[in-house]
Amino acid sequence: MSSLDTLQVFQSLNSSPHAQLEQSASLGDGVVAALWNNRHDAQDYHGPSHHTLSCYISGGTQTFRRDQPNNKGAPGKLCVLPAGHQSSWVVNGDLRLAHLYIRPEQFALNCVTLLDREPREMMLRENTFIDDPLQAERFRRLIRMNWSEPGERLLTSSLAHELLDHMILRQVGMREGLRLKGGLAPHLRRQLVDFIELNLAEPLSLGQLAGMCALSEYHFARMFRESFGLPPHQYLLARRLNRARELLRSTRLPFGEIALDCGFASASHFSNRFKQAMGATAGEYRLAFQS
Numbered sequence: 001m002s003s004l005d006t007l008q009v010f011q012s013l014n015s016s017p018h019a020q021l022e023q024s025a026s027l028g029d030g031v032v033a034a035l036w037n038n039r040h041d042a043q044d045y046h047g048p049s050h051h052t053l054s055c056y057i058s059g060g061t062q063t064f065r066r067d068q069p070n071n072k073g074a075p076g077k078l079c080v081l082p083a084g085h086q087s088s089w090v091v092n093g094d095l096r097l098a099h100l101y102i103r104p105e106q107f108a109l110n111c112v113t114l115l116d117r118e119p120r121e122m123m124l125r126e127n128t129f130i131d132d133p134l135q136a137e138r139f140r141r142l143i144r145m146n147w148s149e150p151g152e153r154l155l156t157s158s159l160a161h162e163l164l165d166h167m168i169l170r171q172v173g174m175r176e177g178l179r180l181k182g183g184l185a186p187h188l189r190r191q192l193v194d195f196i197e198l199n200l201a202e203p204l205s206l207g208q209l210a211g212m213c214a215l216s217e218y219h220f221a222r223m224f225r226e227s228f229g230l231p232p233h234q235y236l237l238a239r240r241l242n243r244a245r246e247l248l249r250s251t252r253l254p255f256g257e258i259a260l261d262c263g264f265a266s267a268s269h270f271s272n273r274f275k276q277a278m279g280a281t282a283g284e285y286r287l288a289f290q291s
Helices: 008-014 104-115 133-143 150-171 186-198 206-212 217-228 232-250 255-261 267-278 282-290
Strands: 020-026 031-046 051-059 068-072 077-081 086-102 122-124 127-131 172-174
Touching (some): 008 031, 008 086, 077 133, 086 104, 122 150, 150 172, 217 232, 255 267, 255 282
Antiparallel strands (some): 031 086, 077 127
C-alpha cells in the first residue's frame, strides 16, 4: 500500500470527478505534497488520521465550510485541518490549492524537538482561512518547483519542513484539562533528548537508554513511545538523518565520515537509510543544495 492510499483527504479529492491532481510527491519524513485544481465540488472529511495544511493558490472566493457559510476563501488563505477533525466544504467556481499531508509521527517528532513538549500534551488548532503571507509565499515557491526531478524534490522537502515548523510554532497549543498517565517524567524526557543529540555518533542501545531511566527495556520502549509519539529506534534514526542532512548541506565531508559522525555502521548502511527516507541519494541531496 502506498503512502497516498492512507491519506484520506487526498483520497477524497482524488475520487471526485471535479478535482484534478496536477502533481504530488512524497517528500520524506512523513510529509506528502499535492497540488490540486477543483471546480463546483463538495467535499466531506471524516476524521482523517493525518494533519493537513492547505493554501489557496488562486480562486476560491466562493468556497466555504458548511458550518461557516459567511467565511469565504481567497488566494493566499491557509487552512489547518488536524487529524481527527470533521469538516464539509462547498467549492463554487474555480479553485487551485496546495496541500501538505503530515503523518502524526512527524508531528510528534517536531513537538519534541521544536517545543520540548510531549506530543500528548499538544494539539494542532483547527483554523480556516488564515492570513499568513510568509507561509503563503512558501507555498507559492513550493508549487513553482518540479517535484518529479530529484534535485527539485529535495529542495521542496526542505521548504515543506519550513512550512511544517512554522505551523507547529504558530498553530499548536496545549490541551486543556489533560491528565497524562504513563510515559516518562519531563526531566527524563529532556535528559534523553540531550543525551541522544550529544551521542548520535555512538552505537546507542535500547538497554543503555532504558538504564538511564531505571526501567526494563520493555517498559522503557512502551513509555518512550507514549512520551515521544514514536518508538526509540525511529526517533534515533530520525535524529541521525537530520544530522546527516545538516552535514550534507553545510560541509564537504566524505559520505563515509558523515555516516560515522551520525552513528551509521558504514557508508553503505547510511546510503540505504538515507535513500529510503528521502527518495534520493546523499550525493543528489548535496548537489541539490550546492546548486
